[in-house]
Every structure is written in C-alpha cells, then in structure tokens.
Amino acid sequence: MEARDPDAIAATLADDVVFRSPVAFKPYPGKPITAAILRGVLRVFEDFRYVRELGGDGGRDHALVFEARIGDVAVEG
Numbered sequence: 001m002e003a004r005d006p007d008a009i010a011a012t013l014a015d016d017v018v019f020r021s022p023v024a025f026k027p028y029p030g031k032p033i034t035a036a037i038l039r040g041v042l043r044v045f046e047d048f049r050y051v052r053e054l055g056g057d058g059g060r061d062h063a064l065v066f067e068a069r070i071g072d073v074a075v076e077g
Contacts, residue, residue, distance in 0.1 A: 010038075017030065017031055
C-alpha cells in the first residue's frame with residue numbers, strides 16, 4: 001500500500017483473505033474483491049502510511065493500523 005502498487009498488493013493477499021471495515025456492513029471474503037477494494041483505496045487515500053501492527057495469539061489474526069488523508073480530512077484505520 002505504501003508503495004501504491006496494486007499488482008504487488010494483490011500478489012501478497014491470501015486466497016482466503018477477508019476484508020473487514022468499520023464502514024461496511026458485512027465482511028468481503030476472497031482475494032478478487034479485496035484487491036478491488038484496495039485499488040479503490042489507492043485512488044482516494046493520500047499520504048498513506050502504516051503506524052502500528054497488531055497480532056493475535058497464535059499468529060492467526062493480524063491487522064495493520066494506518067493513517068492517511070482524504071483531501072483535508074485525516075483518517076485512521
């Protein structure tokens with residue numbers, strides 16, 4: 001994401017990835033839909049950067065916390 005390379009992003013996703021968002025009403029399972037969502041994010045977010053990494057017990061669950069801008073609005077996710 002930080003390199004803004006949609007092909008590299010898609011290549012790193014697991015086939016069984018699930019995209020979850022606090023602004024979406026449901027999870028989106030699968031690599032194709034997750035890659036499409038992240039391509040859209042690249043078009044909207046500016047100054048994207050990761051600020052923290054979270055991991056659950058056993059290494060199964062994982063999340064990356066980010067900061068970015070949408071115009072003049074700062075966002076974190």
